[in-house]
Amino acid sequence: MIGFLSIIAIGFFLGMRHATDPDHVIAVTTIVSRQNKISRAALTGIFWGIGHTLTILVVGTAIILFGVVIPTRIGLSMEFSVAIMLLVLGVMNVAAFMRAARAMAKVEHAVAAVHTHHHSHGDYIHTHAHGHAPESHPHSPDGTPLARMDGYFGSGTIYRQLRPLLVGTVHGLAGSAAVALLVLTTIRDPRWAIAYLLLFGIGTVAGMMLITMSIASAFTFFGRKHANFSGRLGLASGLLSLAFGLLLVYQIGIAGGLFTGHPQWTPR
Helix, strand or coil, X not given: CHHHHHHHHHHHHHXXXXXXXXXXXXXXXXXXXXXXXXXXHHHHHHHHHXXXXXXXXXXXXXXXXXXXXXXXXXXXXXXXHHHHHHHHHHHHHHHHHHHHHHHHHHHCCCCCCCEEEEEEECCEEEEEEECCCHHHCCCCCCCCHHHHHHHHHCCCHHHHHHHHHHHHHHHHHHHHHHHHHHHHHHXXXXXXXXXXXXXXXXXXXXXXXXXXXXXXXXXXXHHHHCCCHHHHHHHHHHHHHHHHHHHHHHHHHHHCCCCCCCCCCCCC
């Protein structure tokens, strides 16, 4: 009994370590870079972790209880979805930065543009020079990418939290098979194995919450001293997300054989 409890306790801390994987940190950084509240960043980490945990529990339980074998191409496709998600997040951040830069360049030539500071449209937070006269603002309040999404899907709290939940769910696809297979080689009792997955997921939620709060704290601290820090770091995280996403596309699509006739996949 003590041995099993020790293994499950280890699962919690391994889940916290799992949250620090590079693709996970890059993904949440691109999301948190558009926020300026630590509490909201913490919720982002929590919901990301919940999405990740749900996927691991569903896929892992199917493997543990029913002996489901994931075909090679499906396994590669699950990992490839992470690359696509990183590319999408990266493009969104870079595009947002470019729009803000163009808007600032235009407003700098306008008489009404008198200052620059962070401001928000709903939960979309960014920086550009503007005045408070209606004609001096470089874009309408509903002219931001998240505002368009909010206008289409709704602006409620539930919807805003579904975004990191979706990203976490996709990331859970990539590692769920590997985690489940690792558990099977260590814990033979299905009930204990599923309990391990649950504790692993809870650890991931806790770890990701700490990571997002730390990132948001850095944005808040340095943003007070450097007006453009948040925007530049958002751009940096977007470019890093694009680079890592392209690397995964090559590793999975070309080296792994997803786009060829000889796919090779080892859960990891």
